[in-house]
Every structure is written in structure tokens, then in C-alpha cells.
Amino acid sequence: MLVYEYMSNGTLQDHLSGKIKKPLSFTRRLRIALGSSKGILYLHTEADPPIFHRDIKASNILLDSKFVAKVADFGLSRIAPVLDIEGATPAYVSTVVKGTPGYLDPEYFLTYKLTDKSDVYSLGVVFLELLIGMQPISHGKTLFER
Numbered sequence: 661m662l663v664y665e666y667m668s669n670g671t672l673q674d675h676l677s678g679k680i681k682k683p684l685s686f687t688r689r690l691r692i693a694l695g696s697s698k699g700i701l702y703l704h705t706e707a708d709p710p711i712f713h714r715d716i717k718a719s720n721i722l723l724d725s726k727f728v729a730k731v732a733d734f735g736l737s738r739i740a741p742v743l744d745i746e747g748a749t750p751a752y753v754s755t756v757v758k759g760t761p762g763y764l765d766p767e768y769f770l771t772y773k774l775t776d777k778s779d780v781y782s783l784g785v786v787f788l789e790l791l792i793g794m795q796p797i798s799h800g801k802t803l804f805e806r
Contacts, residue, residue: 695729762796
């Protein structure tokens, strides 16, 4: 079981969707982006063993009372590749594709090869949401089709 502290400002999705009426300032959006980036960087480089999140999206970024971002929901996460017998680290993990449509890395979707770049792609989609305030898929259409 994973227990989180109470996050009084809900999720980033709550703010971007209008569920919480007070809009986020641009400065606050930048801080949320930076905090989310630091969380993913920690998972990829500092966690032991490193972790690929696989489901980075606005609803999995929690905001505390000071709007400090925390990455949540590790239900789909995978342990990153570890050193093999010869001391080399594989570049990816072969796995069934999991994640949320609109946030999935197209390369991962096509090759079934999960890398840290897959999380970075998903985080980039969240950054785009922060900038334009639109979900990646709405009414069956992507941002690029609207």
C-alpha cells in the first residue's frame, strides 16, 4: 500500500479542467512543470532501482497547499532495466503497452519498448496542457485534429 500526504489543492487536472474555478497563474504553472520534472528525474536517476512511471498525466500530479507538485499513482510503473550479467544496461524494457491514450509515447506504442523517453514524452504532453489548457484527447479528437 502506498500512502500519500493530504494534497489540499487536488490534482493538476482539477485545475486545468475548471473543476477548481481559480485559474493557475503562469508562474504557478511553471513551478508545477518544474516540480513534476524533478519528480520524474528522481524516478529515472536517483531512485534505487530506477522506475519508469508509464502513466504520467495531469490527474496523476498532485498539488499540496503551496502548489508544490508531487507525482502520484504508480500502479502501472515498471522497474527500469538493470545491469545484465556482462555489466551492460539494456536501453529498454519490453512490455505490454499501458498508459492513458493521448499521453502515450508513439514509439513505445509501436515497438513495445519502454524507455525513460516514454515518460518524458508523457510529461511533455502535460506541459502542453499547462500552456494551452486543453486535454490531449477530447470528444475523440487529439489536440492536433481540433
